[in-house]
Amino acid sequence: MKLITCIETQAARLDQAGVFFGHGTSTAFDEAAWLVLWRLGLPLDALDENAERELNEAELANVTELVDQRIATRKPAAYLTGEAWLQGVPFTIDERAIVPRSFIAELIADASIDPWLHPDSRRVLDLCTGNGSLAVLAAMAWPDVEVDALDIDINALAVAKLNVERHNLALRIRLLHGDGLAGAQGPYDLILCNPPYVNSTSMAALPAEYRAEPELALAGGSDGMDFIRELLRAAPAALNDDGVLVLEIGNERDNFEAAFPTLETVWLETSSGADQVLLLTKEALL
Numbered sequence: 001m002k003l004i005t006c007i008e009t010q011a012a013r014l015d016q017a018g019v020f021f022g023h024g025t026s027t028a029f030d031e032a033a034w035l036v037l038w039r040l041g042l043p044l045d046a047l048d049e050n051a052e053r054e055l056n057e058a059e060l061a062n063v064t065e066l067v068d069q070r071i072a073t074r075k076p077a078a079y080l081t082g083e084a085w086l087q088g089v090p091f092t093i094d095e096r097a098i099v100p101r102s103f104i105a106e107l108i109a110d111a112s113i114d115p116w117l118h119p120d121s122r123r124v125l126d127l128c129t130g131n132g133s134l135a136v137l138a139a140m141a142w143p144d145v146e147v148d149a150l151d152i153d154i155n156a157l158a159v160a161k162l163n164v165e166r167h168n169l170a171l172r173i174r175l176l177h178g179d180g181l182a183g184a185q186g187p188y189d190l191i192l193c194n195p196p197y198v199n200s201t202s203m204a205a206l207p208a209e210y211r212a213e214p215e216l217a218l219a220g221g222s223d224g225m226d227f228i229r230e231l232l233r234a235a236p237a238a239l240n241d242d243g244v245l246v247l248e249i250g251n252e253r254d255n256f257e258a259a260f261p262t263l264e265t266v267w268l269e270t271s272s273g274a275d276q277v278l279l280l281t282k283e284a285l286l
Contacts, residue, residue: 001060003040004051007032010067020207023076023099024084031077032067038081039066074208084131089140091133092162096155098213100133102194103270103277104248108134108141112268113190116279118242121189122146125238127181127231128195130217132160132173138192139169145190150176150183153216180230186238193231194248199224199255224252225259232260232285239282248277 001009011032025031037044039062040055055063069080078084078099084091086100087109093099107113124147126135135149149164151157157175164173176183197220198206210218220226228247235245246268249256253275257265264284267274 001055002051003036003053003055004047006055006060006063007036007047010036010063013067013071017071019071019074020209022207023078023101023209025077031070034077035066035070035081036063038083039063044085073212075212076209079212084133086133087137089133089137089167091131091136092159092166093131094159095212096214097131097153097159098217100131102134102248103272104134104192104194104246105137106270107246107268107277108137108192111141113244113246113279116244116281117142118189118240121242123186123188123190123240124148125150125184125186125188125191127184127191127193128152128217128227129160129175130156130194132157132163132175134192134194135160135173136163136167136169138190139172140167145172147173148176148185148188149173150178152177152179152183153214156214156217180227181234181238184238187240187243188238189240189243191235191238191243191245193245195227195231196220197224197228197249197252199252202251220252223255223259224249225255228256229259232263232280235280236282236285239285241282243282245280245282245285246277247280250276 011028014028076099078093084093084100087105091100124138124145126149129135129149129151132149135147139147196218198218200222203219266279268277
């Protein structure tokens with residue numbers, strides 16, 4: 001069987017099984033391509049030049065076994081492969097941290113945040129760092145900054161440490177353990193935060209793939225705003241005078257605006273629209 005046919009066959013199996021995508025892929029074909037190429041030890045961007053390659057029986061059996069595991073466990077593919085990609089950058093991942101997928105990564109990569117930064121900005125906090133991906137991307141994007149990567153979950157920080165070391169950034173990224181901004185060592189010029197924001201009704205309806213991730217990193221209380229309320233209360237003291245907070249809230253814009261109706265908010269455009277990520281200046285937070 002040719003590699004491309006194998007991918008199409010496995011994609012059909014994923015579709016038929018009703019697995020959920022959203023942890024780096026959005027279609028059965030893309031998920032199958034990821035799993036097949038990874039299992040064969042091929043680069044994930046090497047499909048075109050290998051599409052007509054004939055697979056032997058052992059290779060087909062190995063691929064089938066991996067897809068069987070994806071279907072049976074409903075774990076995100078990244079947990080099975082131990083790796084995820086964000087803005088073209090590879091990250092080590094396992095079940096101690098959520099799979100990297102933040103829209104803030106887009107805003108770092110396309111320089112949408114840059115106009116809001118002071119020319120002398122030097123200190124960045126990645127709050128709720130999880131796997132450390134945003135801290136790594138921030139350090140890559142802004143070579144002159146030092147980044148603190150903070151999380152309440154010591155297990156997630158262990159994964160973040162792997163990624164900081166993987167990208168040789170241990171001299172510029174400091175890992176901190178603590179609960180919200182109480183664990184921070186500011187003030188900062190920029191705070192990036194992809195917090196737990198999923199409201200309780202949505203949490204109860206999450207597909208199995210999301211329930212495989214640490215609940216602590218997802219659950220935001222009845223309206224999704226539990227962590228965010230305390231964050232916005234404490235943020236002014238953690239920011240320099242020209243500092244800004246970039247906050248991801250997923251599909252919770254209605255709940256955010258209901259909780260903070262008078263807050264002067266800048267909504268930032270991402271590939272998912274202008275209601276997933278917002279920016280707040282220190283002045284707006286006072």
